[in-house]
Amino acid sequence: MDAVQIHCPKCGKGLRLKDRSKLGRKGKCPACGHGFLLQAPPEEEEVSLELAGDEAPVGTGAQWVPDEPAASALQASESSAVAIDTDPGPGIALDVSDGGVERLKEIKRRNARRQRTTLILGVLALLVVGGAGYALIPYLEDQPAPIPKEAEPAAPVAENTEPADVAAPSGAITRASLRSNVELVEQFEPTDGEPIRLLMVPSGANVVIHLRPAEIWSDEVAFQELRASLTADVVAWLEETLRTVCRREPKQIEEALITMMLGAIGTEPEVSTVVRLVEEEKMSDLIEEFGGQRINEGATTRIYVRDGETRVIADARTFAIAPESAASEIEEWITTSNYNVPTGIFELLDQTDRQRLATVLFEIDDVKRHEQELFSAEALPAMQHVIDWFGDDVETVSWSLHFAENFHSELFLRPRTRGAQKIVSAPVLAKTVEQKLADLPHIMQDDVIGRMSPSSRGYLRIIGRFPAMLEAFQMATVTRMGPTFVRLTTALPPQAAPNLALGALFTWDESRRTDYTAAAPPVLVAQGNGGAKLPDSVAERLRTVIVDTEFSRTPLQEAVGYLADELKVKLIINGDALKLSGYTQNMPQTFKLGKVPAVRSFHEILKQYDGKGKEADRMVIVVDEQKKQIELTTKGVADKEGKMPFDTSPE
Template sequence: MRGRHRLQGMTAPLPDKPTVRATKPRKNRQRNQLLVTLGVLLAMAVGLAAAFLMSGPAPPQAAGVRTPAENPQPERQSEPAELEEVVSDAGPELIDDDHRTLWESPTAGEPISLAYLPPGCELILHLRPAALLAKPEGERALRALGPQGLAVLKELMRAAGVKLRAIDELVIGLRPGQGGAQGGLEATLVITPTEPLAGAPGAWEPPPPYANLRTAQHEGAAYRVGAPWCCWVPDQEAGRVYVVAPRAALHEAIDAGGAAPPLRRELELLADQTDRDRHTTLLAAPSFLFTDGRSLFTGVTESLQSPVFDFLPDALRAASLSVHWADDFYLEARGASTAEVTATRLASQLKSRVTNWPNDLQLAVLDLNPAPHGRRLVAQLPAMLRLLGAYARTGVEDDAAVLNAYLPLPAGENLLAASELMLAQLSAGARGAAATTATAAPREVSIEQKLGQPASVSFSRDTLEMAVRYLADEIDAPVVILGSDLQLEGITKNQSFSMDATGQPAADVLLDILLKANPDRTAAGPGDPKQKLVYVVKPDDAGRPTIYITTRSSAEKRGDRLPDVFAATGSP
């Protein structure tokens, strides 16, 4: 029996054995200008989808949250009182968590209504702007989309004719335009305002800028004619819904009489499993992204095309991604495969592909030379994905492969901001900086002076290599790890640890990093001979003073002079 966790909040420690509810199988339920900027919003959704489907260094986490590495499987304990639930005989029964069962959804809404979309839509985006903007985290998430993402939102407001806060639900359907790929893409917007439109049947007053446009008729339905958008207020909706689309698409929606359009089988399967209470849901056929919809990968989104194409399994025929900000940040992805590949096998394929992706992304980040204002956030993107992977669960539900996860509430905006900054930097061609160095400041400041400057390096869990890079960025000085020296002692650059140093002298921060990364944790301090990791300051090949991280034995063999702090004091 398939069950799901019910997580109360990640500001408190995760319960060792959370309550899990088994769920009943769901019943089957029926159900130009904007396009360029919409591609940016799609990039955020696709980037986030690829990020968490590929799962997996950790951002600053909320107080009390324990990652699986810090919370090994304990013996079974009694359930916390706040997670207890009274379940009737007709409802789902509680089962013990096996640390693999899917998390329970924070919402339980009906499937998204696809009414008034024209046939042929292969990418559908559902948004709940008013509910999202009612939460501080939602406003920050929208700002995290960056300049181009905000341009998307402004274009949406122009097309809808109202502000985002006045929109309860917004459904955007994309389909190939007339003439296939050469005809571009065509968007249809179905808008549910927070307040019904004024008027009476046959005379509903559409929102500006459509109110003063001329009226046309199609199959007895009146609509306002504009360029490129036309607006139709269906009489049967009593002003609760209106549709904005190019004329041809609007005519097809009118012809359908408000019925949901036919979808390919796999999209239909996932559409029935959507939840209209979630803040954002993306539903798409992957093949559309690389055929008729490939124009979405232009400009800032171009760098996404290759990694997304490489990641998606050949058998994946439809995918959905939804996110929701509640007490925690929730993400869920679903996939439907061909008949030849079972949902279980598809879930296994997705899980196997997530393993190495954070490491691959980290290499890309190290090869990137981001702008100073976003350098640290971009550098922590792989860490965020590892935290995401730590909480992600995979399984099968309703014949679909499912991956879902809970994260601390600020994670959503941080993931979006880091993804947007990285995409912007990739689009600008910001590459070529050495991974372990930082450019020296124009004015002459000695290494010793820089090591005396205050520095702050904090993270919940990250590698020695990244910690050194954070410090190098903080003090604007070249810092190089001599990997071959570390290998001789069996020390790797990828070992992870946590750190919280704020406003301390950079030299002390560097020592703290070396102490935490030292293989022998019994070392009493930097002067203890058991402290193998040390640093030296000497010129590089170009004669520039550089901080080198090495081992005590290698430095002694080369005759390198160690800072006085490493003077041997003997073991206690």
């Protein structure tokens, strides 16, 4: 008997009924479980145009576009220094007479696909390179972490040989308490959304990117500052990327799911996109824009083929674009998440959250094999270092970033399960990654930044602090383990994130101009010290090194962190000592001294916290010449520990 194609009236999934004699009976959809009467589809009638309603199709997205781009509301310092090349490449001379119109269309489709691939991997590169800087802030040891909503204070631990983690008057939770009780980390989860699902996505995705552009491009001050810190050139490039791939302005896109299928080495990756809009659009407009040869007549979800693409209109807010080769299978994945992906991506997708601002998943080996096709010659060296940093023990990576009441970074690493000389467990991988994080600041300083010679003073100052930021990030990271993955979570205050995004971009941009084959230049010294060699002793540096001091509501830990960084010494903040005297590390510092010796800047800070007549509560600094470090503590705790406070009073 002839087979018949019917569709579920609830979910629209196409069902192939091999025996027509079963028509008239009740069946059940294997996708959604809906029971319905099996009926033959009505005879198809030829129609001239398919519209959602009887009204004439009219556009709803008209908008005024100025002849010149509007000036950015917020301009970061030296923003023009970082430039992104958005040129899709040299033009190709075409012989229209040879091969006809169809060959011309095929070449255009191939060029468009190549351009989309370059743009998408640019987003991936920015997430990996720029996102690292976005996460880094001057987060010193035992600094109070941001307080989650409705969080209960941690119970004190009895008979602990370490100093008790006494709650601060503000109820702050310290980094030490997070390390000793990782369950507290769950309280810092910024969102609780559903996992990312690969709906309307063809099989074989090796790279998955999920973004929430409307939130990132919102008018909230925090996001305006973040975009400004990325520089106008980078933001313009990102906007153009989203327009090209998603066919809409960033502010119109609630969610963008972008996947890449990496084929044979040397071939162009295939890009697919699923877009969910902030607001509904007229169905007639969507059909006019994405319609073509329909391949699933009668179904609720419309699937078309046109111009070398498979196009799906799920509803008035959701559409998808995939290669034409996906037309034969895309209907299977309308309501079912596509599970035909690498095992690592399939498993880590369950750990994702659609509410996070940005998420990227990828297979290490697949990206390595296709690095020549994925990255431009200019970006390739940096991306090779990023990928190589994960090492041979990591098979799959999932990284999410979120920016709300605090900054949240979460990195999932799945150990290699095949193709390696030695298969490691999650605990072994966790130790390896923690050691790599600890080594990263020194590698960055000695092998990367130590070889740079920035021509701009602004560049010099920001780039010179980048290793300290990496060390801060390492100290703020808590490691946990799942059955088949390692999970690294970082929760940080949001206020410094834009500045550090700028720092990451400046460091990456300067690395492109650095000749790493040449001899290393002299080590950078403190700003304002005339380029002279720093004194050996910390005490002498405090008295002789000139720093430019101007703070405006700068948190205490950032202010002293800046001074210590200018002196090129390690800073230790005794958080427990400060809390016992009623101090917090977020106390704002507002004063302007100009260019003065560092000791005077420290004195200006310390004199505000004199203990109000109680000598034990007076805030002091202690200098350790052997360790080349400065400790911020109180007079009472310093006396108990047998340490001598450093005299910062004017001579």
